[in-house]
Amino acid sequence: MRVLGAVLAGGRSSRFGSDKALALLEGVSLLDHARAALAPFCAEVVVCGHPHPSARVLADRPAPDMGPLGGLNAALHEALAGGFDGVLVTGCDMPGFPPALAHALIGEGAAVLEGQPLAAWWPSDLADALDLHLAETSKHSIYGWIEKAKPRIVTIPDLVLPNVNRPGDLEALTRRD
Numbered sequence: 001m002r003v004l005g006a007v008l009a010g011g012r013s014s015r016f017g018s019d020k021a022l023a024l025l026e027g028v029s030l031l032d033h034a035r036a037a038l039a040p041f042c043a044e045v046v047v048c049g050h051p052h053p054s055a056r057v058l059a060d061r062p063a064p065d066m067g068p069l070g071g072l073n074a075a076l077h078e079a080l081a082g083g084f085d086g087v088l089v090t091g092c093d094m095p096g097f098p099p100a101l102a103h104a105l106i107g108e109g110a111a112v113l114e115g116q117p118l119a120a121w122w123p124s125d126l127a128d129a130l131d132l133h134l135a136e137t138s139k140h141s142i143y144g145w146i147e148k149a150k151p152r153i154v155t156i157p158d159l160v161l162p163n164v165n166r167p168g169d170l171e172a173l174t175r176r177d
Contacts, residue, residue: 003106004084005042006058006075007034008068008118009050009092020093020165025174033095041088041102048074050092062134068118069140073131079124091118096162101154110151116161117142120151 009031023030031047035055038045047055048071049064058078060070068091075087088106090097097119105111105121113119126149133148134140 001085001106002083003042004075004079004082004087004124005035005038005045006071006087006089007031007038007045007047007092008071008089009034009047009052025095030095031092034090034092034097037095037097038088038090040099041097041106043084046075046078047092048072062131066134066140068142069130069134069145072122072142072145073127073134076122076124076127076130080127084124086121086123089118089120089122091163093165094119094161094163098159098161100156101159101161104154104156110149111154112146112151113159113161114153114155116163117146119161122149122151 020030025033031050031052035045035047045055046058048058049060051057058071058074060066061074061077063070072087072089075089079087086106088102101113101119105113105119107121110123110126111121129149130145133145137144
């Protein structure tokens with residue numbers, strides 16, 4: 001299976017207080033941690049919605065500042081055009097992606113980690129459906145898309161997926177490592 005990795009990095013970081021994609025964990029940006037975490041499972045990893053000096057960056061589709069769905073839509077269309085089977089997705093604030101999670105998500109049909117909608121697998125043939133969804137609603141919530149697309153919900157007991165939303169989350173992660 002040919003997999004495109006996509007790090008969704010177009011959010012406003014309002015809870016974090018500054019650009020969390022650039023926040024450092026062990027001297028490396030969260031965005032680069034997320035890219036590295038996806039790389040073992042993907043033929044290529046792109047960044048959606050955030051400038052990056054050494055990564056291929058996709059602009060939100062169909063318009064800028066659409067949040068996660070704009071980045072996901074861009075990645076799905078890139079995957080479709082590039083002959084990828086689908087897109088393995090993570091957020092720029094999730095610096096880890098365990099192999100068990102990748103293996104549980106990638107497969108038949110869309111799949112989302114329970115409780116973490118940005119850790120997901122989206123088949124590239126959903127690109128046009130997401131275009132249509134975005135055209136039908138002014139609400140660009142990932143939860144609305146999940147409700148419409150009805151992906152498999154993957155549960156992995158005892159999985160703790162790091163997620164940095166506030167400065168304290170990053171501090172706790174730093175202390176834990």
